[in-house]
Amino acid sequence: MLKKKKKLTKTDTTKKAMLMALDKTLGIVSPACKKVGISRQTHYEWMREDPEYKAKVEDVNEMVLDFSETHLHKAIAKGNVVANIFHLKTKGKKRGYTEVQQIEHSGKIEGQTVYLTKAELDAQNIDDDIGYVDS
Secondary structure, three states: OOOOOOOOOHHHHHHHHHHHHHHHOOOOHHHHHHHHOOOHHHHHHHHHHOHHHHHHHHHHHHHHHHHHHHHHHHHHHOOOHHHHHHHHHHHOHHHOOOOOOOOOOOOOOOOOOOOOOHHHHHHOOEOOOOOOEOO
């Protein structure tokens, strides 16, 4: 028995067009929205409200990462030192290819950082934009 195809709504058709536009723009949202004629807000609403759409957008983003990694590997194969260093710093961490910044301090540390919520700031008459206490 054949399944009947669900009739696509205008929104369904626009989502499909948006996914194709994202594919063409390598996942960059603004130009894809412009090609389709929707706002970025609409795209992000669909991402929040439609798990299937969100999954397809994430698939496009994975494809873009694959594309980038392919070009990175090609650059490495051609002897590009910067590409090689980048690859080792990101993928070779387990083998020690990382940059470690070590900071030594030999004095007394005075003071303490205190984080307050907006309610706590209001209760103490502290101006949260300027950071001083009204007297």
